[in-house]
Amino acid sequence: MVLLTRRSDESVDPLSRALAPPKNESAEQRAIREAKEAEACRESNRIDEIIKQEKQAISRKKAPVKVLMLGQTESGKSTTVKIFQLSYARQAWEDERMSWRTVIHLNLVRSVNTILDALENAPEIASRVNLLRMRLGPLRHVQHDLETHLGLTEGEEIHAASEAGILRRPAEVCVRSRSGWAAALGFAKQRARNPGRHSLAEEALEVILKSRDDIAALWGDDDVRAALEERGVRLEDQSGFFLDDLYRIAHRGYEPTDDDVVRARLRTMGVQEYRFLFETGTHAGHEWIFYDVGGSRTHRGSWHPYFMDVKAIIFLAPISVFDEKLEGEAGGNRLEDSIKFWTTICKSKLLTKVQLILFLNKCDILERKLVRGVPLRRYIPTYGDRANDMPTASKYLRKQFQEIARKHSPEPRRVYTYLTTAIDTRAMAATLGMIRVGIVNDNLQTAELLR
Numbered sequence: 001m002v003l004l005t006r007r008s009d010e011s012v013d014p015l016s017r018a019l020a021p022p023k024n025e026s027a028e029q030r031a032i033r034e035a036k037e038a039e040a041c042r043e044s045n046r047i048d049e050i051i052k053q054e055k056q057a058i059s060r061k062k063a064p065v066k067v068l069m070l071g072q073t074e075s076g077k078s079t080t081v082k083i084f085q086l087s088y089a090r091q092a093w094e095d096e097r098m099s100w101r102t103v104i105h106l107n108l109v110r111s112v113n114t115i116l117d118a119l120e121n122a123p124e125i126a127s128r129v130n131l132l133r134m135r136l137g138p139l140r141h142v143q144h145d146l147e148t149h150l151g152l153t154e155g156e157e158i159h160a161a162s163e164a165g166i167l168r169r170p171a172e173v174c175v176r177s178r179s180g181w182a183a184a185l186g187f188a189k190q191r192a193r194n195p196g197r198h199s200l201a202e203e204a205l206e207v208i209l210k211s212r213d214d215i216a217a218l219w220g221d222d223d224v225r226a227a228l229e230e231r232g233v234r235l236e237d238q239s240g241f242f243l244d245d246l247y248r249i250a251h252r253g254y255e256p257t258d259d260d261v262v263r264a265r266l267r268t269m270g271v272q273e274y275r276f277l278f279e280t281g282t283h284a285g286h287e288w289i290f291y292d293v294g295g296s297r298t299h300r301g302s303w304h305p306y307f308m309d310v311k312a313i314i315f316l317a318p319i320s321v322f323d324e325k326l327e328g329e330a331g332g333n334r335l336e337d338s339i340k341f342w343t344t345i346c347k348s349k350l351l352t353k354v355q356l357i358l359f360l361n362k363c364d365i366l367e368r369k370l371v372r373g374v375p376l377r378r379y380i381p382t383y384g385d386r387a388n389d390m391p392t393a394s395k396y397l398r399k400q401f402q403e404i405a406r407k408h409s410p411e412p413r414r415v416y417t418y419l420t421t422a423i424d425t426r427a428m429a430a431t432l433g434m435i436r437v438g439i440v441n442d443n444l445q446t447a448e449l450l451r
C-alpha cells in the first residue's frame with residue numbers, strides 16, 4: 001500500500017509539480033498568482049495569434065494571386081493589364097516601350113486605310129481627294145508589311161482577326177501567344193535583328209514618312225470628314241487612333257510615350273498569361289498572374305479552364321457601345337452582348353466564391369456620344385425620359401448591371417463596380433491600386449470605401 005502511494009507521487013509530471021500552487025498558499029497570494037497566470041495566458045495567446053497571422057501571410061505570399069480579365073472584344077482588358085504593368089512592373093514596361101513603335105505605326109496606317117475604304121464608294125468627293133487616295137495607295141502594302149514584321153501573315157490569324165469587321169475594316173494586328181504581347185513584340189525585336197526583315201519595317205516607315213503630308217491633307221479635308229460622318233465612321237472613337245498625332249509619330253526618332261503604349265491596339269487571341277512579381281513594398285515577393293483573354297465570341301470557349309482557380313474576375317463592360325453593332329455576321333447590339341455575357345458570369349455556380357469586380361469602361365467615349373446628342377433611349381427604350389447626360393446615364397447603367405448580378409447570382413454576393421476610362425492612366429492606376437489591396441486582403445469593401 002505504501003509502495004503504491006509512492007509510485008503514484010513519482011508519476012506526477014515534474015512540470016505540473018513545478019507549476020502546482022505552493023502548499024499553504026494564502027488567499028491573497030493565490031489571487032496574485034492567478035492574476036499573473038491569466039496575464040501570461042493572454043500574452044501566450046497573443047503570440048500564438050501573431051505566429052498564425054505570419055504563417056498565413058507567408059502562405060499567401062507563396063500562392064500567386066490569380067485574376068481573370070473578362071469582357072467582349074475591345075472592352076479594355078489588355079489596356080487594364082497594361083496599366084497594372086505600368087504601375088507595378090516598370091522595368092518590363094521600359095524594356096517593351098520601343099517595341100510598341102511598330103504597332104503604333106500600324107495603327108496609324110490602319111486608320112488611313114479605313115478612310116480610304118470609306119471613300120471608295122463616295123462619288124461626291126472632289127478630284128483633289130481622289131488624287132490623295134491614289135497617292136496613298138501604297139499604304140495598303142505598308143499595312144501588310146508591318147503585319148508581316150509583327151509575325152502576322154495572311155494566314156488564319158489575320159482572317160480570324162478581321163472577321164469581316166465593321167464593313168471593310170482592315171484586319172487588326174493581333175497577338176495570340178500565351179506569354180502575352182511580349183511575345184509579339186519580341187517577335188518584332190527578333191526580326192529587327194535580322195537585317196533582311198529589319199529593312200521591311202524601316203521601308204514601311206519610309207513610305208509613311210513620304211506620305212505624311214498627304215495623310216495630313218486627307219484627315220484635314222472637310223469633304224473627307226463630311227463623308228466619314230455620313231457613313232458613321234468616327235475614327236476618334238476607334239481603337240488605336242493616332243491620326244491627331246501624325247507628325248509626332250511618323251518620325252524617325254519617335255519613341256512611344258506611356259500614353260501611346262496604353263492607347264496602342266493589339267488584339268488578343270486565345271488566352272495570355274502575365275506574371276507580375278512585386279519587388280518592393282508591403283507585397284514584396286508576391287506574385288500576381290493575370291489571364292487576359294481574347295474577347296471575340298469565337299474565343300470564349302477557351303476561357304473555362306481559367307475559371308477554376310482565380311481569386312478575382314475583373315469584368316469589363318464598355319458602356320459607350322450602346323449604339324454599336326457586333327463585328328461579323330452575328331450582328332446584334334454590342335451593349336446587349338456585354339449584358340448577356342455579364343449575366344452568364346453572374347449565373348455561374350463555379351464562380352460564387354470568386355470576387356467579382358465590374359468596370360463599366362469607356363466612360364470618356366460614352367460622355368462624348370451623349371454630349372453629341374446620341375440618344376440613349378433610342379437603343380435602350382427602358383431608359384425612357386431620363387436626362388441624356390453622363391451622371392444620369394452612368395447611374396442607370398450601373399444599376400442595371402448590379403441588378404443583373406443581384407437577380408442571377410446563385411448566392412447573395414457583392415459586386416464591386418467602378419466607372420472607368422482605362423486609357424486615363426492616372427485614374428486607372430489609382431483604381432487598380434485600391435483593388436489590389438482589396439483583393440489581397442479579401443476586403444474589397446474597404447477598397448470601395450476608399451474611392
Ligand SMILES: Nc1nc2c(ncn2[C@@H]2O[C@H](COP(=O)(O)OP(=O)(O)OP(=O)(O)O)[C@@H](O)[C@H]2O)c(=O)[nH]1
Binds near residue numbers: 239240296361364424
Ligand atoms: N477612349 C477609350 N479607349 C479605350 C478605353 N479602354 C480601352 N480603350 C482602347 O480600346 C482599344 C481596345 O482595348 P483592349 O484593351 O485592346 O481591348 P481588349 O478587351 O483587350 O480586346 P480583345 O483583345 O480583342 O479581347 C485600345 O486601343 C485601347 O486603347 C477607354 O476607356 N476609353
Ligand SMILES: [Mg+2]
Binds near residue numbers: 077079266
Ligand atoms: Mg486584349
